[in-house]
Amino acid sequence: MAWEDELFAYLDDLEGQAAALYDAERAPDLLDRSRTAYQEVTLSSRLVASTDLELTLELVGVGAVTGRLTRVGDGWSLLRGPGQEWVVPHHAVAAAHGVSDRSVPEVAWPALTRLSLTAALARLADGAEPCALHLTDGRRHDGTLLRVGADFVELAAGAAARVVLVATAHLAAVQSRPGAAA
Template sequence: MRWDELFGDLSAQWDAEVRRELDAEVADRTRRERAALGLYERLCASGGMPVGVVLRTGTTLTGRVADVGDGWVLLAGDGSRMSLVPFGGMASVTGLSSRVGGSQMGRAFGLGYALRGLSRDRAVVTVTDHSGARATGTIDGVGRDVLDLSEHAADLPRRPENVTGRRLVPFAAVVVVGAA
């Protein structure tokens, strides 16, 4: 009779140990999977959701995640206002989903490629750098790590007589590129 109790107790201890090991393994796998996820994946999973982005300048942008690429996010704000924000220009993000996956959002191309698209489109933009300085104009060219901005008033076309200056802005200094 005592052996029945002994083996019953051993069985319960065995089951408890197996359960502890399984719980530890699940927790470890969860930590490893989470460690492999970055801002890109979190933003992709939050596609279409409203988020708040605190910029390195201290300004907060709010909008819907319209697109995400390699190192950047496109926010759709009030009306048709769009803002291209490099990850390096962000201080923090609020409103992101805690889940990941399930979204078809996410582009493989980087910031330079996105800026080249704005340049080809001859879009008038406002570029804000990490000091908070803003420059409005048209992106004339995009190099490997720098953009070339011809400054002019937002309501004037980019013509030689309207250009008031030219500015090179390293990608590392760009906090946000928005429609002018």
């Protein structure tokens, strides 16, 4: 073997060792960057990526709710199950099963995801659909939504249709049965 070939082989070996050392030093940095980037991923962004999937959400004060995720809004989701719909504020989600491995960054969300929880509840009030308001402490109020305030809903509850105000901060889910009689 000529001395030039030996020199080039030696230089190739050194270059390979340098690349390996660079990769070894860079790996922890890449891992740290990956962890930091993932810390920006929100529950909402994972749920947006899970639209049209069958999910189970474990809700504080309610337990497990299963249905097809049909809509995600600003801080809430809509699950449709057999004969019922669940409007779920994200603050009440303790765990989610069956979600996509992906996430969708907020800049790529459809315009409908900008709708607030109060907008979704106003739709129920406009439809005068019977519903059950499940609270994060396990209590429940059945009736018909009348109006939606800035941070509460007004419900006509029971046969006497007494008015109950419920703070949206304590809602775990609103369960409705479209087409059911009040």
